[in-house]
């Protein structure tokens with residue numbers, strides 16, 4: 001039986017609270033018998049090593065609280081997030097936490113229980129999660145008050161619409177509405193590429209395009225690629241690597257997986273907990289001690305026969321209480337190892353008096369083991385020792401936060417209950433190792449909320465509760481999602497829904513026409529339902545000033561200044577290898593890549609170098625003399641938006657106009673006032689945002705020179721790579737042509753949105769109603785300063801949800817809350833203190 005399969009079965013069995021004897025009784029099939037044998041041995045191994053697995057932790061806790069209910073007599077409130085993913089034992093635990101009845105209250109009140117859950121996001125049935133728990137709760141606690149949170153503050157209107165269209169295919173799901181609070185934004189993209197390799201190339205191309213053309217609005221850490229299964233990552237990893245785009249794997253413990261790092265951690269594990277058989281087995285002959293496999297097996301067998309941990313057996317042998325069949329030389333080497341472990345343990349125990357720390361401990365045993373020399377000899381110039389030093393630094397940095405964590409976790413005193421308060425270096429070591437084991441996210445070691453500037457690669461499961469401005473979901477074909485081995489199609493659909501709703505501003509779905517085995521694929525049935533296609537665009541968006549403006553609103557970020565935007569566009573279209581539009585691959589993968597008909601016959605005077613695909617057209621944007629349908633025409637012809645009517649102009653159009661203006665030296669065109677005043681589409685009724693509210697006040701006062709979007713020195717690399725471009729566009733012409741594009745003034749003077757967004761024809765669902773008192777659109781100010789929101793009007797906030805109530809309370813008390821980092825779990829990254837807000841987060845380092 002595959003270990004992973006056996007582990008999952010064991011966990012299922014345990015979370016169903018079945019005992020090993022019950023498992024034995026289950027049936028006589030070979031498979032069942034094999035499983036029973038594995039289960040029994042697994043349980044024995046745990047017991048011998050004095051270890052508990054995750055399910056045991058829950059089961060033991062249930063047992064404890066049943067036997068000693070007074071342990072929770074001080075609990076007044078229980079709060080559970082992601083309740084739809086709780087299993088049977090966790091539900092029981094919740095009831096037990098809230099079991100104490102307060103005799104001092106007239107009706108013997110029980111603690112209040114608050115749970116937050118979304119049935120549409122139940123994706124853990126394979127871990128025995130019970131979607132039924134939500135219903136069970138209302139039955140078990142008849143007075144339950146249900147608050148429906150219908151407003152969605154994360155995703156653009158169009159992302160939400162498409163995700164709803166997917167989830168609503170499940171007819172058994174409880175009916176519920178979801179209202180967008182953001183503008184419609186760009187339609188999600190649904191693409192078919194010929195092969196997984198091409199799909200990866202296209203995806204990476206889109207990341208580069210978005211990053212480069214957004215003039216500093218988006219950085220690599222804003223992108224996530226969410227996969228149904230980790231095995232799909234191969235092509236994408238290699239395409240990212242080829243393009244030189246940094247990325248991180250969520251769930252991949254690359255740093256902690258390194259041999260030398262694992263070795264040091266194993267020594268720490270054995271020092272903290274010598275009965276840890278596995279860790280002891282891993283270090284017993286590293287560095288080499290002439291204890292070969294036969295000697296190891298002998299020692300294990302001897303310990304097994306006595307049913308004692310390996311460590312106890314080694315101690316007995318080396319201290320003469322017991323004999324072993326291993327050689328005298330092996331015994332001598334073992335004695336040296338045991339001495340190092342025992343001395344380290346003494347240092348651990350005496351740390352309170354000596355002030356010894358975890359890094360001191362590491363330095364001590366590493367010196368005794370001559371670890372540096374061993375690593376340098378064995379791995380030559382591979383720099384392994386540097387990783388060990390990194391781990392040391394990590395341990396040093398973590399010390400303070402571990403202590404804070406220990407303090408926050410201290411058990412509250414309970415009358416009549418003797419609390420065994422863990423303390424000292426031993427406790428800190430346990431915490432350190434637990435944090436290392438639990439670490440799945442790449443974060444900086446300072447415990448801040450900044451994420452490194454890397455694209456995130458993750459499974460959809462691991463992305464639960466997270467969010468990113470741009471999300472890609474490749475491999476959207478039948479057999480991948482829904483997965484060929486999945487038993488529950490509805491759960492697969494929910495999984496896709498979870499993935500899609502991680503996106504804030506841009507969402508891309510794609511599939512290869514042929515899979516890795518060169519078999520034809522069909523689009524996921526969740527996306528091919530009748531009428532679904534209208535929710536998706538066939539290509540990635542064109543980046544225009546209006547697109548940027550929408551993105552900046554959705555993301556609550558300053559909108560890049562027009563000059564910055566034009567600088568990157570200009571640089572991009574001069575780069576022969578760069579595609580300004582999503583046109584490197586045909587929409588239909590069977591189509592041969594189009595001849596590049598977009599060349600413009602540059603006349604001799606043109607200052608542009610005739611690049612491979614320099615496409616700046618002198619002709620109007622929709623068609624050119626060569627028949628090239630300019631990229632900016634894509635959105636016009638798609639018939640979804642009419643940007644010109646709104647007073648917005650695409651980058652390409654703007655560039656053509658700039659060119660013309662520069663050459664003919666005509667007076668700058670009049671501002672298109674009418675268009676501007678009608679350009680208040682996509683605003684929503686009186687909507688202030690938590691994001692703006694929580695934004696540190698200092699951002700408003702940020703000097704312009706330090707802002708990447710207004711400071712040419714910090715422009716994205718694409719522009720910076722081409723410093724010698726001819727200065728062909730006079731600044732004055734640039735300013736005047738940009739004027740009618742509707743660039744808003746500094747958001748410092750902006751009022752919160754008061755106008756509703758419009759629903760495009762393809763979006764069937766109604767959106768929030770219009771506000772008659774709509775504020776006029778912001779005035780254009782030419783060379784706009786970085787746009788910064790400074791005000792938040794709580795008076796216009798509709799008190800409709802729990803969020804709102806919390807919001808108003810926060811405003812009233814002036815409580816400041818840290819902003820949530822993108823792609824981080826809110827529970828871990830906010831300012832809330834205590835055990836939930838783990839201060840120490842080891843880095844998930846790229847390997």
Ligand SMILES: Nc1ncnc2c1ncn2[C@@H]1O[C@H](COP(=O)(O)OP(=O)(O)OP(=O)(O)O)[C@@H](O)[C@H]1O
Pocket residue numbers: 118121152153154464465466467501688689690691803804807820826
């Ligand atoms: N009242 C609010 N005003 C403005 N923004 C909000 C408000 N409430 C939540 N948000 C923002 O909406 C986004 C989603 O919020 P949150 O993560 O709390 O939702 P959630 O229900 O836990 O989502 P999910 O379960 O899908 O992960 C976050 O970016 C958060 O900052």
